[in-house]
Amino acid sequence: SQLAEENPWALSVHEGESVTVNCSYKTSITALQWYRQKSGEGPAQLILIRSNEREKRNGRLRATLDTSSQSSSLSITATRCEDTAVYFCATDRNVGDNSKLIWGLGTSLVVNP
Amino acid sequence: EAAVTQSPRNKVAVTGGKVTLSCNQTNNHNNMYWYRQDTGHGLRLIHYSYGAGSTEKGDIPDGYKASRPSQENFSLILELATPSQTSVYFCASGEELGGRYAEQFFGPGTRLTVL
Numbered sequence: 245s246q247l248a249e250e251n252p253w254a255l256s257v258h259e260g261e262s263v264t265v266n267c268s269y270k271t272s273i274t275a276l277q278w279y280r281q282k283s284g285e286g287p288a289q290l291i292l293i294r295s296n297e298r299e300k301r302n303g304r305l306r307a308t309l310d311t312s313s314q315s316s317s318l319s320i321t322a323t324r325c326e327d328t329a330v331y332f333c334a335t336d337r338n339v340g341d342n343s344k345l346i347w348g349l350g351t352s353l354v355v356n357p
Numbered sequence: 358e359a360a361v362t363q364s365p366r367n368k369v370a371v372t373g374g375k376v377t378l379s380c381n382q383t384n385n386h387n388n389m390y391w392y393r394q395d396t397g398h399g400l401r402l403i404h405y406s407y408g409a410g411s412t413e414k415g416d417i418p419d420g421y422k423a424s425r426p427s428q429e430n431f432s433l434i435l436e437l438a439t440p441s442q443t444s445v446y447f448c449a450s451g452e453e454l455g456g457r458y459a460e461q462f463f464g465p466g467t468r469l470t471v472l
Contacts, residue, residue: 246399277460284465284466285463285465285466286361286447286449286463286464286465286466287400287447287461287463288462288463289460289461292460332399332400343388343405343407343451343459344390344402344405344415345461347399347400348399349397349398349399350399
């Protein structure tokens with residue numbers, strides 16, 4: 245089974261709606277990162293949230309982290325068509341070692357006009 | 358300016374042929390990575406490097422070699438390409454500084470088809 249897993253695996257919303265992607269992980273972490281991958285591009289980081297943080301914001305994006313339940317969420321408010329992408333969570337493989345990441349399989353988000 | 362570039366962007370190879378995928382980064386990062394991305398498998402780490410002259414095996418290194426001749430360049434080599442290596446390959450750079458948390462910066466990807 246995956247060491248990091250997003251859910252649901254796919255979402256479809258209309259522009260202006262809010263959406264939340266969830267991530268569960270199975271290891272102790274020092275940080276969790278959310279990445280977005282648009283079609284034909286490589287992933288790009290959206291938010292990094294450290295294990296001692298509970299919430300992090302970046303514009304319309306809000307990430308939460310609950311280390312007790314080993315889960316994180318990424319919320320996007322006022323979605324736009326350009327938010328259509330695959331969203332990944334990624335964690336460090338070993339506590340304190342961020343040189344390699346554990347990646348989930350991603351959630352595919354489609355934002356319709 | 359794009360900080361991580363890959364070439365070629367698309368490649369068609371024949372089974373048994375040699376394929377070299379190239380990656381260049383201008384971030385001056387010590388760490389570089391090669392991933393492949395396939396439907397249902399997400400991003401899988403093939404090889405990575407901590408600096409010029411260093412290469413390390415990732416999770417799926419079989420059938421692949423890597424070369425890091427300089428800080429800026431990292432190549433992925435398929436000596437004998439097979440159809441199972443048909444995939445999209447991504448190069449990334451990243452820096453893990455003591456106490457800081459590394460972000461990885463990805464290139465645009467190379468779509469490789471092995472016939």
